[in-house]
Amino acid sequence: MVVTDARQPDHPIILANQAFLQLTGYAADEVIGRNCRFLQGVGTSASVVAQIRHALDDVREITTEILNYRKDGSAFWNQLHFSPIFDDHGTLSYYFASQIDVTDFRRVQSLEASEHRLLMEVDHRAKNVLAIVDSIVRLSRSDNSAQYASSVQQRVQALSVAHLQLAETGWRDVSLRDVIVRQVERYKTKNVVISGPEIRVPAEGVQPLALLFHELASNAAVHGALFKPDGLLSVSWARTDDQVGFRLSWSERVSLSKTRGKPGFGTIMADAIVEKQLLGTLDRRWDDEGLEIIIEIPASTSPTSSIDRSKL
Numbered sequence: 001m002v003v004t005d006a007r008q009p010d011h012p013i014i015l016a017n018q019a020f021l022q023l024t025g026y027a028a029d030e031v032i033g034r035n036c037r038f039l040q041g042v043g044t045s046a047s048v049v050a051q052i053r054h055a056l057d058d059v060r061e062i063t064t065e066i067l068n069y070r071k072d073g074s075a076f077w078n079q080l081h082f083s084p085i086f087d088d089h090g091t092l093s094y095y096f097a098s099q100i101d102v103t104d105f106r107r108v109q110s111l112e113a114s115e116h117r118l119l120m121e122v123d124h125r126a127k128n129v130l131a132i133v134d135s136i137v138r139l140s141r142s143d144n145s146a147q148y149a150s151s152v153q154q155r156v157q158a159l160s161v162a163h164l165q166l167a168e169t170g171w172r173d174v175s176l177r178d179v180i181v182r183q184v185e186r187y188k189t190k191n192v193v194i195s196g197p198e199i200r201v202p203a204e205g206v207q208p209l210a211l212l213f214h215e216l217a218s219n220a221a222v223h224g225a226l227f228k229p230d231g232l233l234s235v236s237w238a239r240t241d242d243q244v245g246f247r248l249s250w251s252e253r254v255s256l257s258k259t260r261g262k263p264g265f266g267t268i269m270a271d272a273i274v275e276k277q278l279l280g281t282l283d284r285r286w287d288d289e290g291l292e293i294i295i296e297i298p299a300s301t302s303p304t305s306s307i308d309r310s311k312l
Contacts, residue, residue, distance in 0.1 A: 001019070065102060174206050224290070251292045
């Protein structure tokens with residue numbers, strides 16, 4: 001605590017107790033006769049200083065928190081309270097001021113706030129992934145219970161791989177190449193060529209893209225280029241003309257049956273992911289040499305490169 005003389009210009013300190021000296025690191029002869037503003041520094045809020053000045057002008061008490069500095073330059077959060085003291089005739093004579101170091105308390109508050117935000121984010125992400133798993137379980141189809149269980153398990157595993165990638169990057173952008181490779185590499189095949197410029201997928205786009213490439217790779221492993229020894233899968237991509245969206249080619253060079261059956265659930269799911277979630281387009285083109293799938297993701301939902309994001 002300190003007491004200042006309100007009858008003298010600039011309210012000099014006339015009394016400072018030992019606790020104040022220990023808190024600030026100053027000796028008594030270094031504070032007596034000075035205004036308390038010597039505790040202010042570069043980080044002190046001008047707005048809080050103005051509040052204090054207005055309270056002095058209005059001769060009223062105030063309690064606030066202000067960033068102050070010790071003699072050694074270290075900062076501390078000061079819960080400052082001061083109030084006017086009047087003599088028997090009602091004349092303003094002194095100001096009493098108390099200081100409480102609330103640095104640790106504010107740090108705890110900050111940690112609690114951060115923890116709350118983290119828990120809210122975890123809750124949000126958990127609900128998202130559970131909603132996707134629920135959709136996978138409900139929409140996966142098979143007349144055979146063992147095949148049904150396997151298809152659900154594989155799709156959930158693809159989603160798990162996507163979450164691992166997000167965890168590795170701190171839920172930031174993920175390389176498009178990495179999203180593709182991790183869904184294709186499980187088939188341990190050498191007849192795959194992957195090429196394209198560096199594109200970063202925003203966190204919210206990793207899950208649907210991972211499921212998309214899982215469906216395409218799974219279909220290629222059962223019916224297409226990853227099934228036959230002489231098959232070749234080529235995956236390439238490039239920026240669209242606006243340099244924000246991207247266009248991807250999934251090309252399977254393999255002899256296909258002349259008659260194509262009814263689209264399976266994997267095909268339906270791939271179409272839905274592109275068109276409903278990513279707001280893009282998916283076009284399949286068959287010829288004598290195989291299948292090419294052209295996927296285009298527009299600017300509104302497409303990944304952005306690390307260079308582009310740095311300019312945001």
